[in-house]
Amino acid sequence: MLEARLWMTKSDKNYLGRGRIELLEQIRLTGSIHAAAKGMKMSYKAAWDAVDAMNNLSDAPLVERVSGGKGGGGTFLTPKGEALIKAFHTIEEKHQQFLDLFSKDNETMEEMILVLDRVALRLSARNQLLGVVTSIKADAVRAEIELTVKGFDKLYSSITLQSFETLGIGIHDKAIAIIKASSVLIFKEKPDDASYENKLQGTIIDLVEGATHTEVIVELESKSTIAATVSNLTCKALALEEGQKVFACIEASNVILGV
Numbered sequence: 001m002l003e004a005r006l007w008m009t010k011s012d013k014n015y016l017g018r019g020r021i022e023l024l025e026q027i028r029l030t031g032s033i034h035a036a037a038k039g040m041k042m043s044y045k046a047a048w049d050a051v052d053a054m055n056n057l058s059d060a061p062l063v064e065r066v067s068g069g070k071g072g073g074g075t076f077l078t079p080k081g082e083a084l085i086k087a088f089h090t091i092e093e094k095h096q097q098f099l100d101l102f103s104k105d106n107e108t109m110e111e112m113i114l115v116l117d118r119v120a121l122r123l124s125a126r127n128q129l130l131g132v133v134t135s136i137k138a139d140a141v142r143a144e145i146e147l148t149v150k151g152f153d154k155l156y157s158s159i160t161l162q163s164f165e166t167l168g169i170g171i172h173d174k175a176i177a178i179i180k181a182s183s184v185l186i187f188k189e190k191p192d193d194a195s196y197e198n199k200l201q202g203t204i205i206d207l208v209e210g211a212t213h214t215e216v217i218v219e220l221e222s223k224s225t226i227a228a229t230v231s232n233l234t235c236k237a238l239a240l241e242e243g244q245k246v247f248a249c250i251e252a253s254n255v256i257l258g259v
Helices: 018-030 033-039 044-057 079-100 109-119 161-167 232-238
Strands: 007-010 013-017 063-067 073-077 127-138 142-149 153-160 174-179 185-187 198-209 213-220 225-231 245-250 256-258
Touching: 013 018, 013 044, 018 033, 018 044, 018 073, 018 079, 033 044, 044 063, 073 079, 127 153, 127 161, 127 225, 142 161, 142 174, 153 161, 153 198, 153 256, 185 225, 198 225, 198 232, 213 232, 213 245, 225 232
Parallel strands: none
Antiparallel strands: 007 013, 063 073, 127 142, 127 174, 142 153, 174 256, 185 245, 198 213, 198 245, 213 225
Protein backbone atom coordinates (compact mmCIF):
# COMPACT_ATOMS: atom_id res chain seq x y z
CA MET A 1 0.00 0.00 0.00
CA LEU A 2 1.30 3.45 -0.95
CA GLU A 3 1.55 5.87 1.98
CA ALA A 4 2.20 9.60 2.16
CA ARG A 5 2.07 12.28 4.84
CA LEU A 6 -0.74 14.80 4.78
CA TRP A 7 0.16 18.33 5.81
CA MET A 8 -1.95 21.44 5.57
CA THR A 9 -0.44 24.91 5.39
CA LYS A 10 -2.01 28.33 5.87
CA SER A 11 -0.39 31.66 5.02
CA ASP A 12 2.72 29.69 4.00
CA LYS A 13 3.03 28.25 7.52
CA ASN A 14 2.49 24.70 8.77
CA TYR A 15 -1.07 24.48 10.10
CA LEU A 16 -2.24 20.90 10.55
CA GLY A 17 -0.82 17.42 10.33
CA ARG A 18 -1.30 14.05 11.96
CA GLY A 19 0.84 15.01 15.00
CA ARG A 20 -1.04 18.22 15.71
CA ILE A 21 -4.40 16.48 15.37
CA GLU A 22 -3.23 13.85 17.87
CA LEU A 23 -2.21 16.67 20.20
CA LEU A 24 -5.68 18.20 19.97
CA GLU A 25 -7.23 14.80 20.66
CA GLN A 26 -5.01 14.35 23.72
CA ILE A 27 -6.01 17.79 25.01
CA ARG A 28 -9.65 16.80 24.59
CA LEU A 29 -8.99 13.56 26.48
CA THR A 30 -6.92 14.97 29.34
CA GLY A 31 -8.10 18.59 29.61
CA SER A 32 -4.49 19.67 29.96
CA ILE A 33 -1.71 20.71 27.57
CA HIS A 34 0.87 19.41 30.05
CA ALA A 35 -0.78 15.98 30.25
CA ALA A 36 -1.30 15.89 26.51
CA ALA A 37 2.39 16.65 25.92
CA LYS A 38 3.41 13.95 28.39
CA GLY A 39 1.15 11.42 26.67
CA MET A 40 2.77 12.20 23.33
CA LYS A 41 6.28 12.23 24.82
CA MET A 42 6.98 15.80 23.79
CA SER A 43 7.99 18.85 25.81
CA TYR A 44 5.37 21.17 27.24
CA LYS A 45 6.95 24.06 25.31
CA ALA A 46 6.72 22.19 22.00
CA ALA A 47 3.07 21.34 22.70
CA TRP A 48 2.20 24.89 23.70
CA ASP A 49 4.03 26.33 20.66
CA ALA A 50 2.03 23.99 18.40
CA VAL A 51 -1.26 25.01 20.02
CA ASP A 52 -0.30 28.67 19.83
CA ALA A 53 0.57 28.33 16.14
CA MET A 54 -2.75 26.62 15.34
CA ASN A 55 -4.74 29.20 17.27
CA ASN A 56 -2.96 32.07 15.51
CA LEU A 57 -3.55 30.61 12.04
CA SER A 58 -7.18 29.68 12.68
CA ASP A 59 -10.00 32.18 12.16
CA ALA A 60 -11.27 31.15 15.60
CA PRO A 61 -9.43 29.59 18.58
CA LEU A 62 -9.12 25.81 18.59
CA VAL A 63 -7.99 25.51 22.20
CA GLU A 64 -8.89 27.71 25.16
CA ARG A 65 -7.64 27.76 28.75
CA VAL A 66 -9.73 28.45 31.83
CA SER A 67 -7.94 29.29 35.08
CA GLY A 68 -9.25 28.96 38.63
CA GLY A 69 -12.93 28.68 39.44
CA LYS A 70 -14.86 25.80 40.96
CA GLY A 71 -13.61 23.40 38.35
CA GLY A 72 -10.01 24.32 39.02
CA GLY A 73 -9.45 25.52 35.47
CA GLY A 74 -8.06 23.53 32.58
CA THR A 75 -7.76 23.41 28.83
CA PHE A 76 -10.50 22.45 26.42
CA LEU A 77 -11.26 22.29 22.71
CA THR A 78 -13.60 24.85 21.25
CA PRO A 79 -16.38 23.82 18.80
CA LYS A 80 -13.99 25.00 16.05
CA GLY A 81 -11.33 22.60 17.34
CA GLU A 82 -13.78 19.70 17.43
CA ALA A 83 -14.96 20.45 13.90
CA LEU A 84 -11.38 20.68 12.65
CA ILE A 85 -10.49 17.24 14.02
CA LYS A 86 -13.50 15.73 12.27
CA ALA A 87 -12.72 17.53 9.01
CA PHE A 88 -9.06 16.46 9.08
CA HIS A 89 -9.98 12.80 9.53
CA THR A 90 -12.36 13.08 6.57
CA ILE A 91 -9.65 14.66 4.40
CA GLU A 92 -7.19 12.02 5.57
CA GLU A 93 -9.62 9.27 4.52
CA LYS A 94 -10.09 10.86 1.09
CA HIS A 95 -6.32 11.26 0.79
CA GLN A 96 -5.85 7.55 1.40
CA GLN A 97 -8.56 6.72 -1.14
CA PHE A 98 -6.62 8.83 -3.63
CA LEU A 99 -3.42 6.92 -2.84
CA ASP A 100 -5.28 3.63 -3.23
CA LEU A 101 -5.83 4.51 -6.88
CA PHE A 102 -2.22 3.51 -7.33
CA SER A 103 -2.74 -0.24 -7.22
CA LYS A 104 0.02 -2.72 -6.60
CA ASP A 105 0.35 -3.09 -10.35
CA ASN A 106 1.17 0.60 -10.75
CA GLU A 107 4.66 0.47 -9.30
CA THR A 108 6.53 2.63 -11.82
CA MET A 109 6.45 6.40 -11.87
CA GLU A 110 5.19 6.32 -15.46
CA GLU A 111 2.17 4.22 -14.45
CA MET A 112 1.43 6.53 -11.51
CA ILE A 113 1.50 9.54 -13.85
CA LEU A 114 -1.06 7.82 -16.09
CA VAL A 115 -3.37 7.35 -13.09
CA LEU A 116 -2.92 11.01 -12.13
CA ASP A 117 -3.83 12.06 -15.66
CA ARG A 118 -7.07 10.08 -15.38
CA VAL A 119 -7.91 11.65 -12.01
CA ALA A 120 -7.27 15.16 -13.38
CA LEU A 121 -9.42 14.57 -16.46
CA ARG A 122 -11.64 17.51 -17.32
CA LEU A 123 -15.00 16.75 -18.83
CA SER A 124 -16.50 18.52 -21.81
CA ALA A 125 -20.03 17.52 -20.75
CA ARG A 126 -22.00 20.68 -20.00
CA ASN A 127 -24.17 19.23 -17.22
CA GLN A 128 -22.81 17.75 -14.00
CA LEU A 129 -25.43 17.29 -11.27
CA LEU A 130 -24.68 15.97 -7.79
CA GLY A 131 -27.26 13.61 -6.33
CA VAL A 132 -27.85 10.85 -3.80
CA VAL A 133 -28.58 7.28 -4.89
CA THR A 134 -32.16 6.50 -3.83
CA SER A 135 -32.93 3.38 -5.86
CA ILE A 136 -31.05 0.61 -7.68
CA LYS A 137 -32.62 -1.93 -10.03
CA ALA A 138 -30.25 -4.43 -11.61
CA ASP A 139 -30.54 -7.49 -13.78
CA ALA A 140 -27.93 -9.74 -15.40
CA VAL A 141 -26.91 -7.06 -17.92
CA ARG A 142 -27.75 -3.53 -16.78
CA ALA A 143 -28.42 -1.46 -13.68
CA GLU A 144 -30.84 1.46 -13.42
CA ILE A 145 -29.74 3.99 -10.84
CA GLU A 146 -32.08 6.63 -9.45
CA LEU A 147 -30.43 9.82 -8.20
CA THR A 148 -32.28 12.41 -6.18
CA VAL A 149 -30.88 15.88 -6.80
CA LYS A 150 -31.10 18.24 -3.81
CA GLY A 151 -34.05 16.30 -2.44
CA PHE A 152 -36.34 17.07 -5.39
CA ASP A 153 -35.52 16.02 -8.96
CA LYS A 154 -35.32 12.33 -9.83
CA LEU A 155 -32.68 11.48 -12.41
CA TYR A 156 -32.25 8.00 -13.89
CA SER A 157 -29.10 6.47 -15.34
CA SER A 158 -28.88 3.13 -17.13
CA ILE A 159 -25.38 1.61 -17.09
CA THR A 160 -23.91 -1.82 -17.66
CA LEU A 161 -23.75 -4.18 -14.71
CA GLN A 162 -19.97 -4.24 -15.01
CA SER A 163 -19.82 -0.43 -14.78
CA PHE A 164 -22.15 -0.52 -11.77
CA GLU A 165 -19.92 -3.03 -9.99
CA THR A 166 -16.82 -0.97 -10.83
CA LEU A 167 -18.38 2.16 -9.33
CA GLY A 168 -19.26 0.26 -6.17
CA ILE A 169 -22.11 2.58 -5.24
CA GLY A 170 -25.04 1.79 -3.00
CA ILE A 171 -28.16 3.41 -1.58
CA HIS A 172 -27.49 6.81 0.07
CA ASP A 173 -24.11 7.18 -1.70
CA LYS A 174 -23.41 10.39 -3.58
CA ALA A 175 -22.80 10.36 -7.33
CA ILE A 176 -22.46 12.87 -10.15
CA ALA A 177 -24.71 12.65 -13.18
CA ILE A 178 -22.83 13.77 -16.30
CA ILE A 179 -24.94 14.73 -19.32
CA LYS A 180 -23.95 16.28 -22.64
CA ALA A 181 -26.10 19.27 -23.54
CA SER A 182 -26.75 17.73 -26.95
CA SER A 183 -28.41 14.76 -25.20
CA VAL A 184 -31.03 17.00 -23.57
CA LEU A 185 -34.20 17.55 -25.62
CA ILE A 186 -36.64 20.35 -24.84
CA PHE A 187 -40.43 19.89 -25.02
CA LYS A 188 -43.16 22.41 -24.23
CA GLU A 189 -45.51 19.59 -23.17
CA LYS A 190 -44.61 16.40 -21.33
CA PRO A 191 -43.97 13.78 -24.03
CA ASP A 192 -45.62 10.35 -23.92
CA ASP A 193 -42.54 8.74 -25.49
CA ALA A 194 -41.37 6.02 -23.09
CA SER A 195 -37.81 6.18 -24.43
CA TYR A 196 -37.21 9.27 -22.27
CA GLU A 197 -36.83 7.93 -18.75
CA ASN A 198 -35.98 11.44 -17.56
CA LYS A 199 -38.67 14.11 -18.02
CA LEU A 200 -37.59 16.99 -15.82
CA GLN A 201 -39.89 19.97 -15.58
CA GLY A 202 -38.40 23.40 -15.19
CA THR A 203 -38.36 27.01 -16.29
CA ILE A 204 -36.21 28.55 -19.00
CA ILE A 205 -33.99 31.16 -17.35
CA ASP A 206 -31.64 31.94 -20.22
CA LEU A 207 -31.27 31.53 -23.98
CA VAL A 208 -27.88 31.98 -25.63
CA GLU A 209 -28.11 32.06 -29.41
CA GLY A 210 -25.13 31.07 -31.51
CA ALA A 211 -24.53 30.84 -35.25
CA THR A 212 -26.43 27.57 -35.67
CA HIS A 213 -27.52 26.46 -32.20
CA THR A 214 -29.05 27.96 -29.09
CA GLU A 215 -28.14 26.98 -25.54
CA VAL A 216 -31.26 26.69 -23.41
CA ILE A 217 -30.74 26.92 -19.64
CA VAL A 218 -33.54 25.36 -17.60
CA GLU A 219 -33.91 25.77 -13.84
CA LEU A 220 -35.34 22.61 -12.29
CA GLU A 221 -37.50 22.25 -9.18
CA SER A 222 -34.37 21.57 -7.13
CA LYS A 223 -32.99 24.95 -8.29
CA SER A 224 -30.28 23.06 -10.17
CA THR A 225 -29.86 24.05 -13.80
CA ILE A 226 -29.53 21.90 -16.88
CA ALA A 227 -28.38 23.08 -20.30
CA ALA A 228 -29.60 21.86 -23.69
CA THR A 229 -28.34 22.76 -27.13
CA VAL A 230 -31.00 22.91 -29.82
CA SER A 231 -30.81 24.16 -33.37
CA ASN A 232 -31.85 27.75 -33.96
CA LEU A 233 -34.62 26.49 -36.26
CA THR A 234 -36.00 24.25 -33.48
CA CYS A 235 -35.78 27.08 -30.96
CA LYS A 236 -37.81 29.36 -33.24
CA ALA A 237 -40.30 26.63 -34.15
CA LEU A 238 -40.97 26.02 -30.44
CA ALA A 239 -41.03 29.77 -29.77
CA LEU A 240 -38.86 29.26 -26.70
CA GLU A 241 -38.46 32.23 -24.40
CA GLU A 242 -37.35 33.03 -20.85
CA GLY A 243 -39.90 32.27 -18.13
CA GLN A 244 -41.48 29.42 -20.11
CA LYS A 245 -42.29 26.10 -18.44
CA VAL A 246 -40.70 23.24 -20.36
CA PHE A 247 -39.60 19.62 -19.98
CA ALA A 248 -35.93 18.67 -20.29
CA CYS A 249 -35.90 15.05 -21.46
CA ILE A 250 -32.94 12.67 -21.44
CA GLU A 251 -32.61 8.98 -22.14
CA ALA A 252 -31.25 7.11 -19.12
CA SER A 253 -28.49 5.61 -21.28
CA ASN A 254 -27.20 9.16 -21.91
CA VAL A 255 -26.70 9.85 -18.21
CA ILE A 256 -23.15 8.91 -17.22
CA LEU A 257 -22.38 8.39 -13.53
CA GLY A 258 -19.26 9.39 -11.69
CA VAL A 259 -18.22 8.96 -8.06
